[in-house]
Amino acid sequence: xxxxxxxxxxxxxxxxxxxxxxxxxxxxxxxxxxxxxxxxxxxxxxxxxxxxxxxxxxxxxxxxxxxxxxxxxxxxxxxxxxxxxxxxxxxxxxxxxxxxxxxxxxxxxxxxxxxxxxxxxxxxxx
Numbered sequence: 001x002x003x004x005x006x007x008x009x010x011x012x013x014x015x016x017x018x019x020x021x022x023x024x025x026x027x028x029x030x031x032x033x034x035x036x037x038x039x040x041x042x043x044x045x046x047x048x049x050x051x052x053x054x055x056x057x058x059x060x061x062x063x064x065x066x067x068x069x070x071x072x073x074x075x076x077x078x079x080x081x082x083x084x085x086x087x088x089x090x091x092x093x094x095x096x097x098x099x100x101x102x103x104x105x106x107x108x109x110x111x112x113x114x115x116x117x118x119x120x121x122x123x124x125x126x
Contacts, residue, residue: 028061035061039089042104043097052092060085 026034036054039045045053063081067074086105090098 028058028065031061032058039101039104043093043100045093045097049092049097053089056085056088056092 032054035057036045036050039053040050060081064078067078067081086101089101093101
């Protein structure tokens with residue numbers, strides 16, 4: 001019984017570790033490309049907006065990689081970087097796109113909370 005339970009736990013941790021490694025191997029360029037593609041599909045970005053969003057996203061993903069690689073990942077610095085990014089993206093979008101983007105962000109934050117990945121400090125305010 002103990003061996004079975006131990007084997008199940010090890011399998012669970014292996015799956016979780018594998019899932020994290022797949023995402024961590026992605027380059028900042030690939031992350032920026034994927035996020036720009038997703039935003040283009042959901043927000044119907046123009047070509048000019050796509051270029052601007054890609055450049056912003058690339059700069060942010062490179063900064064986040066630097067912070068993670070430094071082994072002193074400051075959550076406040078990461079949060080500030082994300083806030084700056086969201087504000088800059090909003091400047092590129094039309095009013096209608098801004099509303100959709102705001103909903104996307106809220107859904108993403110709510111999804112993390114439902115999966116148990118949210119903060120125990122309660123909901124964030126913007």
